[in-house]
Amino acid sequence: MDDQPLAYFDPEFLESDDARPMRIIAEYLEPLRRFREQNIQDTVVFFGSARVHSRIAAQRALKRLRSGKHGSDYSMALKRSRKAVEWSKYYEDARDLAHRLTTWSLSLDTPRHRFVVCSGGGPGIMEAANRGAHEAGGKTIGLNIRLPFEQGANRYITEGLHLEFHYFFMRKFWFAYLAKALVIFPGGFGTLDEMFEILTLAQTNKLSKQLLVIIYGREYWNAILDLLPMADWGAISPRDLDLLQWVDSPAQAFDCLRDHLMTHHLVPETPQETQAPGIAKTRG
Numbered sequence: 001m002d003d004q005p006l007a008y009f010d011p012e013f014l015e016s017d018d019a020r021p022m023r024i025i026a027e028y029l030e031p032l033r034r035f036r037e038q039n040i041q042d043t044v045v046f047f048g049s050a051r052v053h054s055r056i057a058a059q060r061a062l063k064r065l066r067s068g069k070h071g072s073d074y075s076m077a078l079k080r081s082r083k084a085v086e087w088s089k090y091y092e093d094a095r096d097l098a099h100r101l102t103t104w105s106l107s108l109d110t111p112r113h114r115f116v117v118c119s120g121g122g123p124g125i126m127e128a129a130n131r132g133a134h135e136a137g138g139k140t141i142g143l144n145i146r147l148p149f150e151q152g153a154n155r156y157i158t159e160g161l162h163l164e165f166h167y168f169f170m171r172k173f174w175f176a177y178l179a180k181a182l183v184i185f186p187g188g189f190g191t192l193d194e195m196f197e198i199l200t201l202a203q204t205n206k207l208s209k210q211l212l213v214i215i216y217g218r219e220y221w222n223a224i225l226d227l228l229p230m231a232d233w234g235a236i237s238p239r240d241l242d243l244l245q246w247v248d249s250p251a252q253a254f255d256c257l258r259d260h261l262m263t264h265h266l267v268p269e270t271p272q273e274t275q276a277p278g279i280a281k282t283r284g
Contacts, residue, residue, distance in 0.1 A: 027170035031143075031163050035178070038160055039111075042265070043118040043141060043178040044101060044257065046094060047194050048125025048185030048216075054095075058088040090185050090217060091128040096250040097183065097216075098132030098140075101257060106138050108266070113139055115180060115261055120144065120171075121162060125185045127154035134158070143171050172197060180265050181212040181257055186220040203240055210264040214253055215246045 013019055053061070062081040065074075098117045105115045117133035119126035121142025133140035134156040142157035145165050153162050165171040176198050184195050201207050215221050231238045247253040 024167060024170060027165055027167055028173070031174050034160060034163065038139060038158070039113055040116055040139070040141070040161075040178070041110075041112040041114050042180045043116045044181045044183065044261075045175050045179045046098065046117060046119045046125060046129035046183050046185065047187060047191045048090065048094060048129075049187040049191060050120075050122045050124035050126060051188075052087050052091045052124040052128070052186070053084055054091050054128070055085070055088040058085040087186070090125065090220075093216070093250050094125050094128035094183075094185055095132035095135075097253050098129040099136045100132075100250060100254040102133040102136035102138035102140070104254075104258060106136070115257075115265075116141055118143065118175070118178070120190075121153040121157060123154055125187065127156060130154055130156035143174055145171055176201060176207065179211065180209065180261060181214065183214045183216055183253060183257075185216045199243060202243055203236070210260070212256065212260040213244050214256055215244050216248070216253060218246055218248055221246075
């Protein structure tokens with residue numbers, strides 16, 4: 001009897017360059033199956049730094065530092081630890097906002113799960129968003145990217161909705177495809193990359209829906225992100241700046257989200273809309 005495995009059971013082939021198209025398709029079809037099984041219609045995506053800690057964790061780290069031995073780099077370490085405590089407010093705000101959004105979405109009279117909190121699945125702001133939704137009793141999604149130097153997925157993601165990706169572009173596809181709104185918390189290169197890619201899709205009308213983009217935290221973003229000169233120079237249209245809503249509190253952010261979602265996305269479904277492309281169950 002031949003011991004040669006079938007091609008789709010052969011790890012050597014599946015991990016080869018020749019099988020790359022199959023791996024890409026798998027990162028489309030496998031999340032699609034999960035979202036169908038969990039009856040997910042759409043999401044609100046939270047982006048932000050993986051390096052933000054909860055207030056309790058940041059305060060404990062500062063306390064440990066102060067009570068330990070003081071080396072030559074103590075002054076710098078103390079400064080960073082104090083900054084981490086200050087920065088922890090964004091963790092708590094993301095957690096609060098996700099809780100408010102999920103509590104409201106659970107009150108909606110709809111057969112499918114609407115406006116499910118979705119994050120990149122890791123620590124920091126991602127954990128805070130998943131945590132807030134979990135604590136409100138709702139489903140919450142984590143689209144994690146497999147990297148050699150990053151921590152794994154956080155523990156607040158709903159069972160069955162923790163997805164692991166190899167390809168950044170497939171992960172970004174799923175961020176954009178189901179999203180009805182984005183909330184951009186303070187972050188680094190990755191946060192900016194994700195934000196600008198989706199802004200470009202919205203600017204060029206590649207998204208077939210009204211998408212709200214909330215920039216959270218003027219204190220942080222005003223020092224980093226000044227888009228007005230782009231409009232002044234003509235690199236973007238002045239109306240492109242209207243794609244962004246700037247907020248500074250969970251209550252303000254939630255009001256913006258709720259108003260946008262109710263106005264643009266809580267309309268009565270038609271038979272065609274209940275069979276949304278790519279999510280509804282199909283035959284064959």
